[in-house]
Amino acid sequence: MPPMTGRVIAGRYILDQPIGRGAMGVVWRGRDQLLDREVAVKEVVLSSSIGLDERKNAYQRTLREARTAARLSHRGVVTVFDVAEEDGRPWIVMELVPSRSLDQVLTVEKRLTPLRAGRIGQQLLAALAAAHAVGVLHRDVKPSNVLIARERSGGEWDERAVLTDFGIAQFAGDPRLTQTGMVMGSPGFTAPERIRGGSATPASDLWSLGATIYAAVEGSGPYEQRGGAITTMSAIINEDAPVASSSSRLAPLIAALLRRDPSARPSAAAAARMFSDVLPLLPGAAAEPEHPATVMSAYVPPPAAPAASA
Structure with a gap:
């Protein structure tokens, strides 16, 4: 697997360093090169042992997460900016909350x-x-x-x-x-x-x-x-x-x-x-x-x- 730091997602979001990990993946500090602003980019990490159906299910969950958060406009909820696709899987681009x-x-x-x-x-x-x-x-x-x-x-x-x-x-x-x-x-x-x-x-x-x-x-x-x-x-x-x-x-x-x-x-x-x-x-x-x-x-x-x- 190639190094992730410095990688550009969807031709726009450059990854810097991981800032958090959860059950569904890794959250990276990144930069939106088009708008010149810092962002958080959630990468979905799946076990290589899971089957195709489970993989599709996980991708659906990730897309649903983005749709869910994008419906919310509130300062008490992290803002979703974009959902990008790279390597056939979704990446969620969010507000970076220094925290x-x-x-x-x-x-x-x-x-x-x-x-x-x-x-x-x-x-x-x-x-x-x-x-x-x-x-x-x-x-x-x-x-x-x-x-x-x-x-x-x-x-x-x-x-x-x-x-x-x-x-x-x-x-x-x-x-x-x-x-x-x-x-x-x-x-x-x-x-x-x-x-x-x-x-x-x-x-x-x-x-x-x-x-x-x-x-x-x-x-x-x-x-x-x-x-x-x-x-x-x-x-x-x-x-x-x-x-x-x-x-x-x-x-x-x-x-x-x-x-x-x-x-x-x-x-x-x-x-x-x-x-x-x-x-x-x-x-x-x-x-x-x-x-x-x-x-x-x-x-x-x-x-x-x-x-x-x-």
């Missing part, structure tokens, strides 16, 4: 303050609500799919939380591209109804959001200490989520999102009101000015800060 993933942040910092985690959760909720409004479900919300970028707002540095990797996202009503009964997503961040084989819904995305906020304040997800995937999934189905003891007044909101019965979870609108009510009460909130970055209605270009792994 670290939330799981990378937690590896270094161990856990976040309730106020910081709450602000990140509020932004992610707004991104999910925007996706759900156009019939798009994410289905794999977890810390490694949350990018944390720093940006200047009103003279102050603030954090922008961005939801990425709609690789297993699904349009509401679209046929599944996976085998019947196959549970997709990360076990520790997958809602109980989906582990039982039920369909993904907005409520299941909100459960995963609750598990992600829990991980932000506690340092790991609510069920991640259980051991292997089977043990973890069994606990999610059969046991109520533990209390996020480090989350201060954020605990009731996290607990509501993590209710096992999806009909008992708050809607996105109700959860948004809960965030608005609790954030001003969290330790440190009174000493800080209002953070406009938590208002997720307007798009803000990515900051011109040094990039880290995405």
Whole structure:
């Protein structure tokens, strides 16, 4: 296989260096030579052992990921610019967000303050609500799919939380591209109804959001200490989520999102009101000015800060 660095995709996008890896491939830092801007280019990497049908299925998923994200126009969702084809397979060209993933942040910092985690959760909720409004479900919300970028707002540095990797996202009503009964997503961040084989819904995305906020304040997800995937999934189905003891007044909101019965979870609108009510009460909130970055209605270009792994 020829070296990838310096390679030009679709006669336009030159690859620089890998900045992230996921289940479906590698994300490269690159440059759009036509528009002279930095981009992120997702390369689909498939095992040589898989059959032709599985390969076609994976390519369909990649194209669907691009179509999914391209339908969303929200500063809390990574923007898709283009889908290029090279070597008979698709490459997704996206906004480059200079950032670290939330799981990378937690590896270094161990856990976040309730106020910081709450602000990140509020932004992610707004991104999910925007996706759900156009019939798009994410289905794999977890810390490694949350990018944390720093940006200047009103003279102050603030954090922008961005939801990425709609690789297993699904349009509401679209046929599944996976085998019947196959549970997709990360076990520790997958809602109980989906582990039982039920369909993904907005409520299941909100459960995963609750598990992600829990991980932000506690340092790991609510069920991640259980051991292997089977043990973890069994606990999610059969046991109520533990209390996020480090989350201060954020605990009731996290607990509501993590209710096992999806009909008992708050809607996105109700959860948004809960965030608005609790954030001003969290330790440190009174000493800080209002953070406009938590208002997720307007798009803000990515900051011109040094990039880290995405």
